[in-house]
Amino acid sequence: xxxxxxxxxxxxxxxxxxxxxxxxxxxxxxxxxxxxxxxxxxxxxxxxxxxxxxxxxxxxxxxxxxxxxxxxxxxxxxxxxxxxxxxxxxxxxxxxxxxxxxxxxxxxxxxxxxxxxxxxxxxxxxxxxxxxxxxxxxxxxxxxxxxxxxxxxxxxxxxxxx
Numbered sequence: 001x002x003x004x005x006x007x008x009x010x011x012x013x014x015x016x017x018x019x020x021x022x023x024x025x026x027x028x029x030x031x032x033x034x035x036x037x038x039x040x041x042x043x044x045x046x047x048x049x050x051x052x053x054x055x056x057x058x059x060x061x062x063x064x065x066x067x068x069x070x071x072x073x074x075x076x077x078x079x080x081x082x083x084x085x086x087x088x089x090x091x092x093x094x095x096x097x098x099x100x101x102x103x104x105x106x107x108x109x110x111x112x113x114x115x116x117x118x119x120x121x122x123x124x125x126x127x128x129x130x131x132x133x134x135x136x137x138x139x140x141x142x143x144x145x146x147x148x149x150x151x152x153x154x155x156x157x158x159x160x161x162x
Contacts, residue, residue, distance in 0.1 A: 026149070040119060044112070049074075050086055054108060057092065062105035064097070073157045 008015055034048065041051035049072075056071055057063060063071065069079045083106050086092040091112045097103035131139060 036123070043119070044091075045089060046091070049082065050089075050091070053082060053086065054091055054113070057106065057108035058110075058113075062095065062107040064103055064105055068106060073154075073161045075161075 010016070037051055038048050041048055044051070046054070053068065053072060056068070060071070065076065065079045065083060068074070068083070069076050072079070074082065083092060083094070086106075087094065089112075091109055092106050093109055094104045095107050097105050134142070
């Protein structure tokens, strides 16, 4: 639960400068994130959407095509094509839903990502070392900011899909 905060004056020049620098840092972070994940995806013969869909399946477990559409903001027909491509490349498989035989789950095939374990482990070590520069309280603030920014970006993406 966030601590109660005093309302900030948006006309404060120092605050305006910090918000502008935060926006610039966020844009730069977004760009390098896309580049990193595109490079990782390319190593496996994937595009960015395919790679991030696999990440979603790794984090959330098997999902239906409808769930994937909701999570990604893609149209159902696009999800069908996406799953077809990932299945053809051997990254996912369609399996029967355990309780509803009319539904199908898309399941990640972990054995296909074994070669990338070291790539992510190397990057993870760097991030872990970087985190040592911050207090636990500062890291909690970063988490709160990133979670809030992701939530707002998810809503913005949903509005674009309308």
